[in-house]
Amino acid sequence: MTEDDTELQPHILVVDDDTRLRELLSKYLSGNGFLVSGARDAAAARAMLASLDFDLLVLDIMMPGETGLELTESLRHESDVPILLLTARGEPDDRIAGLEAGADDYLAKPFQPRELLLRINSILRRQAVRPAEPAAGTATAVRLGPVKLGRYLYLPDRDELRAGEETVRLTTAESGLLRILAASPGVTFSREELTERCRIAGNARAIDVQVTRLRRKIEADPREPRYLHTVRGEGYVLRPDT
Structure with missing residues (x-):
């Protein structure tokens, strides 16, 4: 494999205190076309994140010290790197907690x-998805220009949300929804x-979680949304400034 080929490989960071599992996952993913680094805990992961760029993080939730959930919440204040959480707890409330923390997907052990x-490839594909076609059966044209949401401006061609000169960080799921x-x-x-269209893992409640998170970023008062509305019994609609 040439140096150029290595640079084209998606770089994944596997964070798990179980050395055997971490090494097995690293070997498996490396054999399937990824560049893989490993970290035993959140502190080691932070050290690597400070000096390296990663395309995706695979985090175990139940780690000593700072948990994977806590690390996810912290990273979401500074990074939109995709995160897939691993956990031995697979109850619906646990999955929702992971999504609320900002994870892009959630996989219960054993797996x-x-x-x-497949889940990693799905997340990475979502990262590369461009603006979608209009919903089937609707007459509304796709809006290609900037979308104004009060003090925020969404630029579809860049898939970017801005507040003046500042770029607002969005997770993969939030970006897909918007x-x-x-x-x-x-x-x-x-x-x-x-x-289905956003390819968000989970049931319909997972969409509610992402809508709540997105409202916190685009609404002055998320409890009284001005732009991202709930249509009772039907779903959600975005009504930007004209």
């Missing part, structure tokens, strides 16, 4: 390495349709 690989809604302003999307 098949093949499933982890991209779909902004492409067809005024069109109501059901939770099921958003789940």
Whole structure:
């Protein structure tokens, strides 16, 4: 493999205090086309993040010291790097907690390495998805220009949310949700349709979680949204400034 080939490989950081599992995952992912680094805990992961760029993080939740959930919440204040959480706890409330913390996906142990690989590839594909086509059966044209949301401006061509000169960090799921809604302003999307089109893991409740997170970033008062509305019994709609 040439140096140029290595540079093209997505770089994944696996963070798990279980040395055997960490090494097994690193070997498996390396054999499937990824450049992989490993860290035994959150402190070691932070040290690596300070000096290296990663395309995706695979974090174990139950680690000594700072947990994977706490690390995810902290990173979301400074980075939009995709995060997939691993945990021995697979209850729905645990999955929701992971999504609320800012994770892009959640995989319960034990799992098949093949499933982890599929989920990683799905997240990385979502990162590369461009603005979506309008919803089937709607007459509303795709909105290609900037979308004004009060003090915020969403630029579809860059998939970027800005507040003046500042770029607002969005997770993969938040970015996908805003991209779909902004492409067809005024069109109501059901939770099921958003789940499918945004490729967000989980059930319809997962969309509610992402809507809540997105509102915190674009609304002056998330409890009384001006732009991202709930249509009772139907779903969600974005109504930007005209």
